[in-house]
Amino acid sequence: MKTWKLMITAIALMTALQAQTPSGHEIMMKVYDRPTGKTIQSNLTMTLTNSRGDVRERTIKQFLKDFGTEEKKVMYFTAPADIRNTAFMNWSYTDGSDDDQWIYLPALKKVKRIASDSKSDYFMGSDFTYDDLGDRHPDADTHRLLREESLQGEACYVVESISKDEDYMYSRTVTWIIKDKWIDLKKEFYDEDEDHLKTLNIRKYEEVAGYWTIPDMEMHNIQKDHRTRMLMKNIVIDEGISDNMFTQRMMQRGVND
């Protein structure tokens, strides 16, 4: 009798524990839904380092605004000098429609709409694809909680994600997510041959205006030993950005550096 009671108690406990442990999809939805602010502006420094240690740096002023069903982002390049005053604007949509993109090249003196870049293209020669930088919806992938483990002193869920689209550029990704903050602390990307392609490491996360933000991260392409560090400074959240910022007028006028 005692044995039966123990077994029933154990099953009940396991069930209760399972009920408390979110599924892979639930975890990724938590990450997706983590509030990030309605408006964000920052100064971004993108540092590219190749296998020989050669370094190239680009600095950008960026502004982002969430309009509900669409998100508008505009980037003003401030260095190096040959791309100074170039502006790039992207509008993305929650319904999965193709992004709209425009670029302002000072030499052409007009805002030019561009054919939307493929999500698998690399952004400005970095190790980040447009998809890596975007807000990929969890429904695009199938998720599985692999395990729970500690990373850099943080209790994390480890979730494997496999795209529902067979032609997706990654065969799978594995993400370490801080349990109570729903931040990706680390992410591994595997190529179409299942080989480890690159790793994203969050070097720093902090709370700004009540939101968890990631001001410093690095993507390391292991196969080519190439790194891209994205360092954000002067982060301002929810202090308001005029709708006018996301117009042809402002792209042409630029921002003071």
Place this chain on the structure above:
Amino acid sequence: MMLTHIYSSKHPGNPQRSNSSLQRANKVQFVSRGYSIGSKAQPINRLRTALLLGILLIATTAAAQISTHGYVRHYSGWLADDGSTAIQQNTLNLNLSSTDGNFAWRAVPYIYQYNNGDSLNLDLRQLYMDYYGSFYDLRIGRQQIIWGKADGVFITDIISPKDLGEFLLRDFEEIRQGLTAAKLSLYRGANQLDMVWVPTFSATKYPADGSLWEPIKPLPVEPIIDHSGENIPSTLENSEAFMRLAHMGSFMDWELMAGYAWDDDPDYSIQSLVMTATGPQLTLQGEQQRLNILGASFNKPIGGWLLRGEGAYYNGRQFMRELDITQVQTQLAQGLPLPELSLERDHLHYLLGLDMNILGIDLSTQFIQEYIMDYDESLQQDEFHNMMTILARETFFRETLSLELFSYIGLNNEDALLRPKASYDLGSGMALELGANVFLGDEGMFGQYDSNDMVYTRLRVDF
């Protein structure tokens, strides 16, 4: 004005043309496009420019926050035929600007030496002042105004006059000249209304006589040109005015424009034809003509592709007719009036373009057509003139190396200009470019330069 009118068939010839080009002209009875008489030289008032620059530099040193940028560039080109140097240029381009509250100004002076041995020259691309209002901007001064959605073709992009001293080979930033104008832009949501007033007419600059780019002219004899009628006094009634309504949105971007302008290319009439010991001597009278323009352009994303279109209706354009000297002489002998050298016709110019990215390669193509309405068989230019452009570009080594091929293809004359180039980013704003200009065909806007194939190199440092 438009690309084919950059080298318009309206231009009958040039009084100081070289013997070689005259010989070429005699070989080619009719070249429908790709020649120009060459507008009267626009003298640069260097004293005024220097004065302006001086004032600017004083202002620069006095002001607290001046943004100073620019570039230094060396540019050399060699003809493929004999390896001779065709281009030898050194340029220092400055970009000075400052913003103080709602006010801003920008000055873009440049110092250049376009041939070894030439002295340094100074000129201004732009010098203007901005006022930024809550829903409007006002810009006054020398400025470059670029409209339309076309690449490398000028249809509604007709405000800034062009410098075609090297045909179409310069960067578009350098082809478009600044012009003195006042521009008021009003904004509401995604819409923008621009109104431009140009008090002083500036004509297109054509290649210098005897230069590599002096176009073949379509006249059987070398004319003498009387340019006195081409001057447009700067009065209110001689102003040019333009208006544009533009919209930028997810579904589509579009522009509507209208212009009351002067045609960049003067119209020519026969003043006299006399027989001399060396042959007939033809004198032509040049005169600028008014032009009304209505135009529109759009771009529309379709999937990951982009469909572009642009078109304009030109009211009152002059087109040159074939000239038969013998017939003119007969008419003169019979006491009949001199024939009209040109006819006024309305004109349509339009294009459709498609941009896409396939396997990482940016591809863009445009089909461009011109149509002369109420066509007359005596006109030199075809009733329909068709052209294409093709652009392919890809980057390598994390965008440090860029390979590009841009081509103009003339469909009427089966001629083309191919412009392959490789650009390498050396870092810290320094870039090296190697390229070629390959002209194909025997006649037409590009074919006439068949012997001008060249390779070039450019080293540019931005700061």
